[in-house]
Amino acid sequence: MSGTTLQPGTGRIDGAHYLPTRVEEIHWGWLPTASTPPVLSVQDGDTVTIDTLSHEGVLADQGRDPVAYLAQFGVTDVLRDAIDVAASDLANGADDGPHVVTGPIAVRGARAGDVLRVDVQGLEYRVPYGFVSNRHGYGALAGEFPEDDHSLATREVDALVSNGTVSHYSWITRSAGRDVGRISAGGGRHVEFGLAPFLGLMGVAPDTEEAVPSVPPGEHGGNIDIKHTGIGATLYLPVLVDEAKFYAGDPHFAQGNGEVALTALEASLRATVRLSVVPAADASSVVGALRNPVVETSTHWIPTGMDTDLDEAMRKATRNAITFLHTRFGVPRSVALAYLSATGDFEVSQVVDAVQGVHCMIPKVDWRAWS
Known part of the structure; x- marks a missing residue:
């Protein structure tokens, strides 16, 4: 870029x-x-x-x-x-x-x-x-990070942080034919990672x-x-x-x-x-009977589950994925559960927003004959 x-x-x-x-x-x-x-x-x-x-x-x-x-x-x-x-x-x-x-x-x-x-x-x-920021009282390791209130590891490039916040500045550049973020790792070193906005x-x-x-x-x-x-x-x-x-x-x-x-x-x-x-x-032709967010990509349907408790978010994502398959395609609920256990990938969306999220990746290729 x-x-x-x-x-x-x-x-x-x-x-x-x-x-x-x-x-x-x-x-x-x-x-x-x-x-x-x-x-x-x-x-x-x-x-x-x-x-x-x-x-x-x-x-x-x-x-x-x-x-x-x-x-x-x-x-x-x-x-x-x-x-x-x-x-x-x-x-x-x-x-x-x-x-x-x-x-x-x-x-x-x-x-x-x-x-x-x-x-x-x-x-x-x-x-x-x-920027990627870590603030006291927040994040998956709240109470453990930030480890250093003075942000010494990032002080060379971020001199204005306060209240123990660590904000890692990221340059955006091109590397090996792709857009990457580039964060200082101290000592003149940097770590790079791909972008996907x-x-x-x-x-x-x-x-x-x-x-x-x-x-x-x-x-x-x-x-x-x-x-x-x-x-x-x-x-x-x-x-x-x-x-x-x-x-x-x-x-x-x-x-x-x-x-x-x-x-x-x-x-x-x-x-x-x-x-x-x-x-x-x-609506049933696109999301079944679901009344919560569903994402669709070229390769997957992605029902969601959200709750203040991550275990319950996982259970809700499972229930919603079953409901999606059952009410959109008419597949029996027990078969939907078996299918999801065999191939559905459940990913943690985020654990930092008070209400935590889990989403289920359902491959479209498996359901071509049902469309």
């Missing part, structure tokens, strides 16, 4: 509609709900290009000053929307989620009981860098007027952090309120299943999605 920064309104806009991240329209740490007015309204089947904004570099423990924070890494071309959000009077305290949530988008014709189909058509890097947070408005935090995922989708939702993937979400009210955020350049440190490689993306309504009467 190039070292350029994709500022709001610049570069190619592939969608029929364009939605930047504007201070007066976003939600910082909270999700749109049933009573939230839409910031954009589109027809069923329309495409929308959304400039999503990463929270890393904007948060209070990084100084809430992205210009100063990024300067220590040699970054001088800072996203204008990052500067605007940081300089705004929007609150973002210890009880708020970190995510900058863009939306909601009303999809005309969507009704509660329908399914919203979200086709991810494009993901462009907006910046040539990202996706939006960690895509969802519909929950059917409530109460405040809903952005961190825990649920039936509405939200912060599901499933790395398989990249370009070419489809996310099916149950419509819970009329017009669906779709939103997006938490952009990632890469993530391992589990997201064990707390964050993935967090970095801003320009996403183009197609938003289509699957009427309730037709």
Whole structure:
């Protein structure tokens, strides 16, 4: 990738509609709900290009000053929307989620009981860098990491961390024909890893007027952090309120299943999605009887399970995978369980978002004769 920064309104806009991240329209740490007015309204089947904004570099423990924070890494071309959000009077305290949530988008014709189909058509890097952060009290090893409140291992490239947060800066470059992240490992050494961008947070408005935090995922989708939702993937979400009210955020350049440190490689993306309504009467042909998020790729169907307890999330993912096979294809439930035990791969989506996630990889090739 190039070292350029994709500022709001610049570069190619592939969608029929364009939605930047504007201070007066976003939600910082909270999700749109049933009573939230839409910031954009589109027809069923329309495409929308959304400039999503990463929270890393904007948060209070990084100084809430992205210009100063990024300067220590040699970054001088800072996203204008990052500067605007940081300089705004929007609150973002210890009880708020970190995510900058863009939306909601009303999809005309969507009704509660329908399914919203979200086709991810494009993901462009907006910046040539990202961060992986570990904060006290969070992550798979909360209480064990960060091990060093002074962040000595990363001090050579990150001199402005506070409260014991360790934010690993990652350069984005090309190596051996692929886009890679490059993190300092001390002593002049670096570790590289491949990139696979996706939006960690895509969802519909929950059917409530109460405040809903952005961190825990649920039936509405939200912060599901499933790395398989990249370009070419489809996310099916149950419509819970009329017009669906779709939103997006938490952009990632890469993530391992589990997201064990707390964050993935967090970095801003320009996403183009197609938003289509699957009427309730037709929903069984795509998701069976499920009323929670389902991902589809070119090779797999991916039912999900979520709970505050990882064991229960696993059980829910198993039940949902059985329900998917039984209600979409008519396979007996006992056969579905046997099949899943033989070949279904259950992966931990993430263990860091209060509500933990497990998803099941069902190979499409096994069901070609049933379609």
